[in-house]
Amino acid sequence: MGIMEKYQITSAVIGILLGGSIFWLARRDHLHGRFAVWWLVTGFVCAALGIFPQFVDWVAAGLGISYPPILALVLGIGLLVLKIIIMDIERSKNEIKLQRLTQRLAILEGELLDQNKYLPD
Amino acid sequence: MDTSKTLIIIPVYNEAFAIPYVLNELAELSDIEVLVIDDASTDNSLAVCLSRGVKVLPLKLRLGAWSAIQTGLRYAQKHGYDCVVTMDGDGQHHSCEVPKLLKAANSNPSADVVIGECIERGSRLRHVAWRFFRKITGVGIEDITSGFRLYRKRAISLLAGNEATILDYQDIGILLMLRAAGMNIIETRVAMTPRINGKSHLFSSWHKVAYYMMISTVLSFCKYGKFTIRD
Numbered sequence: 497m498g499i500m501e502k503y504q505i506t507s508a509v510i511g512i513l514l515g516g517s518i519f520w521l522a523r524r525d526h527l528h529g530r531f532a533v534w535w536l537v538t539g540f541v542c543a544a545l546g547i548f549p550q551f552v553d554w555v556a557a558g559l560g561i562s563y564p565p566i567l568a569l570v571l572g573i574g575l576l577v578l579k580i581i582i583m584d585i586e587r588s589k590n591e592i593k594l595q596r597l598t599q600r601l602a603i604l605e606g607e608l609l610d611q612n613k614y615l616p617d
Numbered sequence: 618m619d620t621s622k623t624l625i626i627i628p629v630y631n632e633a634f635a636i637p638y639v640l641n642e643l644a645e646l647s648d649i650e651v652l653v654i655d656d657a658s659t660d661n662s663l664a665v666c667l668s669r670g671v672k673v674l675p676l677k678l679r680l681g682a683w684s685a686i687q688t689g690l691r692y693a694q695k696h697g698y699d700c701v702v703t704m705d706g707d708g709q710h711h712s713c714e715v716p717k718l719l720k721a722a723n724s725n726p727s728a729d730v731v732i733g734e735c736i737e738r739g740s741r742l743r744h745v746a747w748r749f750f751r752k753i754t755g756v757g758i759e760d761i762t763s764g765f766r767l768y769r770k771r772a773i774s775l776l777a778g779n780e781a782t783i784l785d786y787q788d789i790g791i792l793l794m795l796r797a798a799g800m801n802i803i804e805t806r807v808a809m810t811p812r813i814n815g816k817s818h819l820f821s822s823w824h825k826v827a828y829y830m831m832i833s834t835v836l837s838f839c840k841y842g843k844f845t846i847r848d
Contacts, residue, residue: 592782598678599688602654603695606674609667614675 504549511546515539534579622699623649625715626689628682629706630656633665635813639704640669642712649715652692653706654685662706682764683787690768690777701768703787708813709738710765718767721805729772729800732758733765733807746830753837754789756796759804762788772800789833 518539522532545551545568556564608614625643629636636653643651652672655663657679666673674688686703693701702718704710714733721731736759739747750761764787768776775781775798776791784790795802 588783592779594678595680595684595782596779598676598680599684599691602674602676602688603692605677606672606692609673609675 504547507546507549509546511543514546515543518542538575622697623702623719624689624693624696624698624700625649625651625702625704626686626693627651627653627704627706628656628685628689629653629658629662629666630679630682630685631658631660631662632706633658633660633662635708636662636665636706637669638708638813639706639712640666640671646712646715649702652689654688656680656682656685681785683784683791684782686764686787687776687781690773694773694777698773699770701773703764703766703768705764705812709809709811711808711810714765714807714809717805717807718765721803722767722769725801725803727801728803729769730795730802731767732760732763732802732804733767733809734760734763734804735765735807735809736760738809738811750789750833750837753834754793756789756792756802758792758802761792765807765809775800785832786829790836793836 516539518527518535521527522536527535552568553564556567559567561567605614625646627636627639632639640651640653643649650672652674653666654674655666655676657676663673663675674692676685676688680688689703690701700719700722702715704715710733718731718733722728725731736744736747747761751758754761766787772795775795781791781794784794792802
C-alpha cells in the first residue's frame with residue numbers, strides 16, 4: 497500500500513466519522529431545522545473531502561495555490577468564523593426576546609400583585 | 618406645577634436597607650405615582666416595597682438597571698403616562714429634586730428629556746472617564762451617567778422599543794439613541810448625595826469597571842461622529 501493510499505484511508509476515516517456523527521446527531525433530533533441543514537451539508541462535505549482528498553488538490557492547482565492543504569484550512573476556518581458570527585447574532589436576538597418576555601411577565605405579575613393573586617416562587 | 622400623568626420609576630436590586638428611606642421621601646410627593654421594578658433581588662427588597670404599599674413589578678431574572686427601567690417605561694407606555702422620572706433606589710437622588718425636573722420640563726415644552734445634572738459627584742477617575750466619553754461621543758451632555766432623568770412621551774415610546782432592549786446601560790447608548798432620533802435633551806442642576814449603603818452595583822469591582830469601560834468605548838466608537846453636536 498503506497499503513502500497516498502494510507503493518507504487517503506486516514507482522511508476517509510476522519511471525514512466519515514465526522515459526517516456520520518453529524519448525521520447521527522440530526523437523526524437523534526439534537527440538531528433540527530436550519531441548524532440540521534447547515535451541519536448535514538458540512539458533514540457531507542467533510543465525508544466527501546475525506547474520501548476524495550484529491551479534489552482539494554485539483555481546485556488548489558486551478559487557483560494557483562502551491563500548497564493545496566492550506567486552501568481547505570482557510571475555507572474551513574472562514575466558514576467557522578462565519579458560523580460563529582451567525583450564532584452570536586442569533587444569541588443577541590434571543591437575548592432581546594428573553595429580556596422583553598421577562599419584562600412583560602413582570603408587568604403582568606405586577607397586575608396580579610394588585611389583585612392579590614400573585615404566586616410567589 | 619403640572620404633574621398629571623407622571624410616574625416615578627425606581628429600579629431596585631438588593632436595596633432592602635436603602636429603599637424605605639427613598640420611599641418615605643417620595644411619600645411627600647403625594648400627587649405622583651411611584652413604580653418600583655425589583656430586578657430579581659436576593660434580599661427582601663420586594664417584600665419591603667410591597668409592605669410600603671407601592672406598585673411593584675417583580676422581574677424573575679436579573680436583567681440589570683437599564684432593562685429594569687425599560688420595564689417601567691413599557692408599563693408607562695401601556696398606561697398612557699405623559700412623563701416618567703427615573704430615580705436610583707440607593708438614596709442618591711431625592712424626591713425634593715423631582716419638582717426641579719418637572720419645572721425644567723414645563724418651562725421647555727420642546728424638551729423630550731430632562732437630565733438631573735450633578736457633575737460634582739464621583740471620584741477623580743470617574744471624571745476622567747466622563748470627559749473621555751463626552752469627547753468620543755460628542756453627545757453634548759455634561760452628566761452622561763446621571764440616572765435621575767425625566768422622559769416625555771416621545772422619548773418613552775422610543776426607549777420602550779426593541780432597539781433599546783439591546784443596550785446594557787442607561788447612559789451613553791441611550792443618549793446616542795435619543796440624539797439619533799432627534800430628541801431634544803436638556804440638563805438642569807440637581808443635588809445628589811452618596812448612596813445610603815455606600816457601594817455601587819455597577820462599579821463594585823475592577824472587573825465590572827473594565828467591562829463597563831470596554832462596552833461603552835466600543836459603543837462610542839461604533840457611533841462616532843454620527844450624532845456629534847457642533848456649535
